Amino acid sequence: MSKAAKNRLVYALGHKLRDRGISVVGVAPGWMRTELMLQHHTEQELAGQTETPHYAARGIVALARDPQVSRHSGRILDVGELAELYGVTDLDGTQPQWYAGHRRRGAAE
Secondary structure (H helix, E strand, O other): OHHHHHHHHHHHHHHHHHHHOOOOOEEEOOEEOOHHHHHHOOHHHHOOOEEOHHHHHHHHHHHHHOOOHHHHOOOEEEHHHHHHHHOOOOOOOOOOOOOHHHHHHHHHO
16 A cells, blocks of 8 residues: 555656656665575575665666656656666666566466
């Protein structure tokens, strides 16, 4: 419920503030590669599906520098989408996209 409320707030504020030239974009990180995750999972289990906080930060910086950021106003963007859009990578040079496998599975069903 909390996530849905935040997403709706981004949508509503994006719509409301568009005429004032203010962009409102939500950013949704994927699974964070934390010490706790590394403690309970192997690197192979987490490969390509987790990201460091630096990945989200790099995507947000690229988004903030975009002179056409208003085209995203009112939307929630996954960090993986930002990475594809702006060509940013995580610390290890990868572009983790935790949602990619879920979308493929959902499309096949």
